[in-house]
Amino acid sequence: MARARLSQIGTLVKERRGAQGVRQAAKEIGVSSATLSRVENGKQPDLLTFEKLCRWLQMSPSEFLDVGDSTSSDGTAATPAVATAHLRAKRDITPELANALGEMIIRAQAMLADEPDPEDDE
Secondary structure: OOOOOHHHHHHHHHHHHOOOOHHHHHHHHOOOHHHHHHHHOOOOOOHHHHHHHHHHHOOOOHHHHOOOOOEOOOOOEOOHHHHOOOOOOOOOOOHHHHHHHHHHHHHHHHHHOOOOOHHHHO
16 A cells, blocks of 8 residues: 555545544544544644554554654664654644654664664764
């Protein structure tokens, strides 16, 4: 299957839901109808909602997060975009802070795995 973009998750949910009502689909997924409506209208889901949507869509999260060539040997994500996907959905966190936190997480992962710092390659 072709790789989907996280920005497409709302469209995929709408397609999968079809004629089924938002409330019924939301109950099936395990999220509120308001949350499902926001996702269908283009808002990025938080991490827990993203996980539930992926399960309902029968898709792997990696199909959305573009982790194909950017994982370390232990399978952990190696890009700030992946590490910050759930942070960006928080209204009180700026994109700059989310990116900074993502970079910090990646560096911590590299240190724990005894891998070189990704910033050292630049």
